[in-house]
Amino acid sequence: MAGLRLNLSVLWWLPRGLIFGLMAFFIFGPLFNMALWTVTEKWYFPHALPLEYGFSAWARVFAPRGGALQSLGNSLTVAVLTVIVSLAFAIPAGYALARLKLPLRSLILLAFLIPQAFPNLTVYVNVARLFYEIHLNGTIAGVVLVHVSHGLVYAVWIATAAFSAIDVELEQAARSLGAGAMRTFRDITLPLAAPGLMASAIFVFLESLDEFTGSYFVGAPDVNMLPLLLYTAGSGGNYQVASITALLLLVPSLIFMLIVERFLKADVLSRVGR
Template sequence: MTRLLWIPRGIGLGLLAFLIFGPLLNLLLWAFAEKWFYPNAFPSDWGFSYWGRVFSPRGAAWEALGNSLTVALLTVALSLMLSIPAGYALARLPLPAKALILLSFLIPQAFPNLTVYVNIARIFYQFGLNGTIAGVVIVHTVHGLVLSVWIATAAFSAVPRDGEEAARSMGAGPFRAFRDVTLPQALPGLLAAAIFVFLESLDEFTGSYFVGAPDVQMLPLTLFTAAGGGNYQIASITALLLLVPSIGFMLLVERFLKADVLARVGK
């Protein structure tokens, strides 16, 4: 009886794998299809000619990839710069209305994105921020702060206070004690916040469109233009490009989040 259990289990896992990897496989097929018309199950012609077009000196892919990475990294930096002190203060200091402050970071999410970003675009236009990398970074940061402040608050709350007091008692000033004791212990949580903000920024579309386009080309915008024009090859190749930094980032983080660090996340 139990020996036959692998059959439903195998089917279940197969279905799950298909759900996750099926669309990606389709993406892969499209990326290398020269010709693929309706009744055929597979492309009739394979090749790299679209890759050549995407990466040609005239193609927008390189610029879009560069912009997307720059914006994502700057967004992570700005978000952490704001959410490390904010998270620490929310976790440690006796602030009144703590829950209210945490909720206020949700406000940008409480309204339809389009409405918010159209207005932001209008305001940014007055300050000359429209169509600049800085403008897009600010928009992405506002979006990413919810995640990073909440996660950072949780990360700092999980670090026992007396470790920092012990450092103070040894003669460390408040900043030194934070740097030597609290920050290293909160690092896994902060890294998790960084991953989320990075991935959010990478495929954020609405804000990039209203604030960035057409001066700042980003990967999701390139993808949108290509897909809208019915050019599935270009769209698929762009989508694959979008996957590369995500996977790279995951691998990097996986290297950092080794056993002893990971073991403390759950505690």
């Protein structure tokens, strides 16, 4: 009997181990390949591993003519401005959607999904033409406006959920003790909603940092961004530069997602879309 139970246990864990192994391969395999390319000097078919290792590609990327530092600076500037503008709209909008009994509340929330509902390519071609006429094409301001149109989806929906998760009785208690509406919002509501708003800001930041299509049609070639540098290097077969640029985009994404996991609680997530 003991041998039979052992065999059944092996038969039970074998397919599960195989499935998890395949998942790990498809998830971490490309990341491992990317990491290898960042330190590769010579690698060609049919060799499974690089023939020479080194860091000369890093020197080329961060050289004054490499464009990585300028692209990184532009990407961070646009991402920070996108977060500021998005939250400036999302905080009052999220509070109103969470507290006021609006008759078209669901339609208003769905309206923020419209930028995601259409193919980006056709939208940004027309946006670029419009921005060219009003002299916003090829400017930081134009790129920020495009990124905000996508960032508002995360900002408004998560802000609405964060404010909805706050007990109204806490605000009513503050008002009954003599606090005005603005003071109640500043001292009670906003601090309690801060973790959700922080998570919203991180989502907007990461969305802006990775945005390619809008940055290409509205910003290029005057506003260089990291996704544009990644695309140029990859399409030109320069896999070392492309992998290093991808790593620069990956590291903040991993760090911020860990922060989001800490701040975005289950009670907030349960109210998204309500």
